[in-house]
Amino acid sequence: MFKKILFAVCLVAGLCSSARAFNTAAQDSLFRVLQQQKADTGRVNTLIAYAMSYMPDSLGKADGIFREALRLSRQLGYAKGVADFACYYMYIQDMQGRYEESLFMVDNAVKIYAALRDTVSLMRALSFSGNEHHQLGNFTAAAGRYLEALKLSDATKDSLFSGLMNNNLATVFIVLKDYNKAYRYAEKAYRNGIAIGNQRRITSALITMGSCMVVQKRYQEGEQYYYKSIAAGRGLEDSAYVLKAYVNLGNLYFEQDKRPQAYQYYARSLELSRKYPDQELLTYIYLGYGRELFNLKRYTEALSYVEQAITMARRYKATNELRWGYLVASNLKATLGHYEQAFALREQFEELNDSLAGDAARNNVMLLEMQYQSEKKDRELTAKELQLALKDLQIQQQNRWIFVFLICAVVLLAMVAVVWQRLRHRHHLQEQQLHTMEAEKTVQVLEAMIQGEEKERTRLSKDLHDGVGGLLSAVKMHFGALKHDQPALKTDASFSHAMGMLDDAIGEVRKTAHNLMPELLARMGLAEAVRFYCRNVSHSRHLAISCYAPDNIGRFKGNFELSVYRIVQELVNNIIKHSQATEALVQLTRQDQLLTITVEDNGIGIQESRETQSGMGLNSLQSRIRALNGNLEIAAANGQGTTAYIEFNIAIMQLAEIG
Numbered sequence: 001m002f003k004k005i006l007f008a009v010c011l012v013a014g015l016c017s018s019a020r021a022f023n024t025a026a027q028d029s030l031f032r033v034l035q036q037q038k039a040d041t042g043r044v045n046t047l048i049a050y051a052m053s054y055m056p057d058s059l060g061k062a063d064g065i066f067r068e069a070l071r072l073s074r075q076l077g078y079a080k081g082v083a084d085f086a087c088y089y090m091y092i093q094d095m096q097g098r099y100e101e102s103l104f105m106v107d108n109a110v111k112i113y114a115a116l117r118d119t120v121s122l123m124r125a126l127s128f129s130g131n132e133h134h135q136l137g138n139f140t141a142a143a144g145r146y147l148e149a150l151k152l153s154d155a156t157k158d159s160l161f162s163g164l165m166n167n168n169l170a171t172v173f174i175v176l177k178d179y180n181k182a183y184r185y186a187e188k189a190y191r192n193g194i195a196i197g198n199q200r201r202i203t204s205a206l207i208t209m210g211s212c213m214v215v216q217k218r219y220q221e222g223e224q225y226y227y228k229s230i231a232a233g234r235g236l237e238d239s240a241y242v243l244k245a246y247v248n249l250g251n252l253y254f255e256q257d258k259r260p261q262a263y264q265y266y267a268r269s270l271e272l273s274r275k276y277p278d279q280e281l282l283t284y285i286y287l288g289y290g291r292e293l294f295n296l297k298r299y300t301e302a303l304s305y306v307e308q309a310i311t312m313a314r315r316y317k318a319t320n321e322l323r324w325g326y327l328v329a330s331n332l333k334a335t336l337g338h339y340e341q342a343f344a345l346r347e348q349f350e351e352l353n354d355s356l357a358g359d360a361a362r363n364n365v366m367l368l369e370m371q372y373q374s375e376k377k378d379r380e381l382t383a384k385e386l387q388l389a390l391k392d393l394q395i396q397q398q399n400r401w402i403f404v405f406l407i408c409a410v411v412l413l414a415m416v417a418v419v420w421q422r423l424r425h426r427h428h429l430q431e432q433q434l435h436t437m438e439a440e441k442t443v444q445v446l447e448a449m450i451q452g453e454e455k456e457r458t459r460l461s462k463d464l465h466d467g468v469g470g471l472l473s474a475v476k477m478h479f480g481a482l483k484h485d486q487p488a489l490k491t492d493a494s495f496s497h498a499m500g501m502l503d504d505a506i507g508e509v510r511k512t513a514h515n516l517m518p519e520l521l522a523r524m525g526l527a528e529a530v531r532f533y534c535r536n537v538s539h540s541r542h543l544a545i546s547c548y549a550p551d552n553i554g555r556f557k558g559n560f561e562l563s564v565y566r567i568v569q570e571l572v573n574n575i576i577k578h579s580q581a582t583e584a585l586v587q588l589t590r591q592d593q594l595l596t597i598t599v600e601d602n603g604i605g606i607q608e609s610r611e612t613q614s615g616m617g618l619n620s621l622q623s624r625i626r627a628l629n630g631n632l633e634i635a636a637a638n639g640q641g642t643t644a645y646i647e648f649n650i651a652i653m654q655l656a657e658i659g
Contacts, residue, residue: 044081077429083109103132137319163192163201183212203232263292283312283321323352526561545584553590571599579603593651599644605636
């Protein structure tokens with residue numbers, strides 16, 4: 001049974017509606033303003049507004065303008081501009097299914113707004129973070145973010161935002177099967193919408209309330225809520241609400257086993273989605289429509305739609321739709337007689353279902369909600385105590401003239417402090433700009449050097465593999481033919497030994513070609529490439545290399561992975577050339593946003609003569625690591641081995657790559 005309320009639709013629909021309000025004349029007006037503006041914070045805000053005017057019809061144009069706003073914000077040291085970029089650029093990433101990148105950027109925006117004490121922007125960023133967690137299936141984290149935002153909206157008495165958070169929390173509790181609590185939050189959102197006269201809030205709440213009724217099998221009430229939301233959506237001339245209600249009506253009739261009506265509304269949803277496509281809803285529509293085709297015994301068509309839904313859910317990491325896709329696909333495969341595939345899909349459904357809506361997630365969200373309610377009561381009690389304190393203060397104000405001189409002195413000191421702080425901030429900005437320019441230049445030089453090295457490595461790899469390797473293979477083939485022509489050679493030990501040496505030479509050429517240009521790095525990632533390299537080097541009888549590189553360190557940008565791989569390769573080569581070691585260890589670990597690399601050996605340590613050794617050299621190695629926002633520490637003693645320890649701040653790398 002499908003049970004999900006797609007809360008993000010109303011948010012995105014609101015964005016698209018506001019974006020369409022920007023006509024060509026408005027874009028021209030903003031463009032003229034930009035031509036006259038100097039490079040300051042006002043220009044950053046205008047660039048963001050200009051980029052939004054191209055959403056959602058011209059994503060490529062909007063993308064370029066957004067990135068220009070980010071570049072200028074960094075140049076000015078304008079932290080709020082960087083955070084605003086993250087919150088608006090998120091929409092482009094979500095349309096492309098890049099939810100994890102959106103979450104990373106929005107969470108950084110949360111930190112920036114909190115540091116700036118920008119409460120309004122902080123509420124918005126917390127809400128966006130909750131949306132991304134919800135989309136990725138982390139309902140505990142989503143509820144936590146929504147409750148944080150609700151707490152701020154209560155404190156600032158922002159009833160419009162409070163209604164949105166109540167509705168979002170209702171969708172979380174539906175998934176967690178706490179239906180009574182879900183309805184209470186949805187009803188709060190509905191009453192809030194009526195109080196402020198906001199039809200969009202009312203329509204969203206009606207859909208959520210209808211879903212609360214359906215999961216409790218109160219179908220008639222749920223049907224009434226959905227029909228009201230359709231009428232409201234048409235009144236707003238917003239097809240997103242109508243489409244969402246159609247999908248939910250299809251599910252309602254499916255629950256009642258009214259198959260013709262269910263098929264009718266899923267077909268309507270599919271037709272409407274072709275005019276107003278929404279990737280998240282489209283996944284859900286394909287699932288529902290495929291399920292109804294299955295019930296009509298149109299198995300081949302049904303399987304096609306369900307497999308499309310599973311593919312889209314995997315692409316956009318829509319874990320809630322993915323689990324139901326596994327269930328429907330399992331039933332279809334079983335009906336078609338593919339029992340092994342059906343069993344595998346059923347296992348995937350059970351595993352994902354337990355992780356998304358299990359008791360642990362439900363209990364965590366309940367605990368967060370209890371903390372919110374407790375803090376709310378504490379705030380009310382504090383407010384009453386504050387009122388009493390204010391009354392006492394009014395009585396004491398009759399003696400305030402005694403402190404007038406002291407207050408004036410404090411104000412004067414505060415003014416001096418503000419001026420000093422501004423001067424200090426300006427000086428800090430100048431230093432930061434110089435540091436940024438130096439870092440950018442260093443990165444450019446490093447990238448040029450890496451590209452040159454990799455181009456030469458690629459050429460050498462091809463020459464070895466295609467030239468020397470091909471020639472050796474041809475020699476082996478001729479020796480094989482000679483062996484058949486001369487039967488006496490089959491028992492000739494020298495000939496067999498020569499053939500074995502030829503095989504070893506071919507293997508060494510292939511191994512060297514691979515080390516020069518590791519295709520495994522691009523296909524399988526940093527961890528697998530490092531493990532494979534260490535295994536190849538460990539074939540030597542003189543040096544045994546242990547490697548610990550778990551797959552959970554994840555994937556990074558290609559240039560970064562290649563640079564780290566070359567650094568590990570250089571450190572291992574130094575051990576082979578200079579350390580006289582018999583054992584070595586290569587270890588890669590990741591903890592949160594910190595990637596660490598440890599390379600140890602039991603050799604002779606660093607000798608004085610090694611200052612003149614060829615290759616990258618320690619100074620060059622340190623320069624490359626610093627350019628990648630990393631840090632290198634080497635511990636060595638004469639005759640007691642060497643340990644190289646490297647740290648990379650992955651969060652800094654990812655933020656730098658956004659620009």
